[in-house]
Amino acid sequence: MIAVRHIGPPRLTAGLEGAGRLDWDAHRRLHPEPAPLTCEGLVALAEEGRLHGRGGAAFPFARKVRAVAGSAARRRGRAVVVVNGTEGEPGSAKDKVLLRRAPHLVLDGAALAATALGAGEIVLGVADEGSAASLESAVAERGLAARARVVRLPERFITGEGGALVRGINGRRPIPPGRKVRAATRGVGGRPTLLSNAETYAQLAVLAGLGPRRYAGVGTPAEPGTVLLTVTGSARFPAVVETPAGAPLGHLLDLCGARAGEGVLVGGYHGAWITGEAAVRAGVSRAGLAAAGGTLGAGIVMPLGRGTCPLGECARVARYLAAESAGQCGPCRLGLPDIAGALAALAEGRDTGAAADTVRRAVRMAAGRGACSHPDGTGRFVLSALEVFAADVARHAAEGGCGRPVRGVLPAETAARLRLEVDWSRCDGHGLCADILRGLVRMDEYNYPVIPDEPIPARLEGDARRAVAACPGLALRLVPRS
Structure with missing residues (x-):
């Protein structure tokens, strides 16, 4: 524990x-x-x-x-x-x-x-x-x-x-x-x-x-009492920390052996990224984090550190959020996979010229239209990442990457059990898999499918089986997640 x-x-x-x-x-x-x-x-x-x-x-x-x-x-x-x-x-x-x-x-x-x-x-x-x-x-x-x-x-x-x-x-x-x-x-x-x-x-x-x-003996006049936070991410000493409202966030990061680095996620996966400089100055309260461009949200603080690729980490989380949706409305079923796919393309150095604009356009299309706040929260996470890690976005666009590995600092595990695998000796690029699994599978510039390494979301397993059955070349199969 x-x-x-x-x-x-x-x-x-x-x-x-x-x-x-x-x-x-x-x-x-x-x-x-x-x-x-x-x-x-x-x-x-x-x-x-x-x-x-x-x-x-x-x-x-x-x-x-x-x-x-x-x-x-x-x-x-x-x-x-x-x-x-x-x-x-x-x-x-x-x-x-x-x-x-x-x-x-x-x-x-x-x-x-x-x-x-x-x-x-x-x-x-x-x-x-x-x-x-x-x-x-x-x-x-x-x-x-x-x-x-x-x-x-x-x-x-x-x-x-x-x-x-x-x-x-x-x-x-x-x-x-x-x-x-x-x-x-x-x-x-x-x-x-x-x-x-x-x-x-x-x-x-x-x-x-x-x-x-x-x-009210501790805290601020507007927000008396204490705040309970979970500090994880790149922290050397992850902990649940109780602190008076208004205390410096920088103090909490020091306590948990964490450097603010390029950015800190506050409020969780429906929260927002703030810069390392803003994090050090911010107070731990609703008002203090809002002034820094963030949100207290569910009381989650995730410093990223400097040893991992920020865009790669965010792409993992975006795919996780797409997989965890109920899939019952268009913004979740189609919009979130589009957001995740566009962010993954940017992180992997594909389609770099327009990838960031594609991400922003996909977020705008999903905003305010969901059956719940899940699309809006995901959009806030992604857009704040593009803003805080703007230098990294530019480097990925110019050089195809930042040279840092994706270490999985941000947890993004799903209950998915299966992943797709392609026998490239059989694939003729018919594209039926991309039609059936829109947002999960896309076609590259040579008209061949780009298959994600991540497991298939549990709610899409039925569609994945249909795609396997529909493949004319019998090139697609489902295998247990590794």
Whole structure:
């Protein structure tokens, strides 16, 4: 499990210096049980503490509570409280640390919200076995089995999207719904649902325990309290770090043995790249990172270092994001593979004269048209890379590359099992494979297919089998991923 560090006195990470899990007794020695609150009291607490969601969107928690309470009153039904612990971002571990090692802190916040709302159920959605086992033990330790349940969901990037999570808990395929449905209005079982991620509920528990005045003893006036970050990438000492809001990002990078280098990704794969110089000066807060051109997002910090090809790393991530989409709308099914293919061409020194413009055009075509925010988040990641690594883009265009290997500093693993392979002695360049697998396979200047080395996205395996069957020369085959 990733190391846990802190700057200043720990709050969320109190007692996590070792590698163990805090059981019920150990938790209560560190965190007194929060006093029950009415719904009005919970709203007032969240407003005074300026509590915002910590899953990426940073939505004000008090507004969510009000919306759920209003829907429950209008419909005369009991609400549901959902903890989103799926954490599908490959570079994020902060919620897993809380769920595996401090599960009772998360449950304190969830139980506080459930009591205030008069909710009939607490649902804990997770995607990994370690978090599920820890939470099930915590539910048993607290005697909450009649009121709380753990739901295990697939470990995919899009599983954590709010609509996808609700669908999964409801027993349906966990993908974003085709139209926006507010969980506060109609969520789990069709009931009004308060949905926030694990850190948000843990922050609520700390806020209730300290009170707004003491909670604001660290942080900034606009963003009181601490921030939980996952620092990975090229860091020599990757860690989940708790720090007061507003602390210098450069300090965190030093703590984790990381150099800012040419660029630092902040906010995760739906976040944005900022230059190394901007990263060193930036403060760790929503406002501080926005001023530097980034976003706090899911609390992910990934310095790239100087020993790997930036465009090659970004091309790997773009292909991963294309593979992880639900594939249910045009911007995801066609737009994201186009973006990934164009970025790969630029990184590999192919079609360099127009590749960067092709990437930008593909992003514009996908922007604002998806069934969820996945295309927009991917576009933000790619466009910020072109801007921050502009010198590298120019070098690839002029020289066909930068001379650096792609070391895989940014995690980009998928659940894909198969990859395509071509017998070039049989291939006649008919192009049927490129027609069937648009965006994944393309034809080169000699009218032969360019086959990706990466595994085929699981959702495209059916199309890949059709392409194999349709190949007139019997040149195409599917083989297990290496």
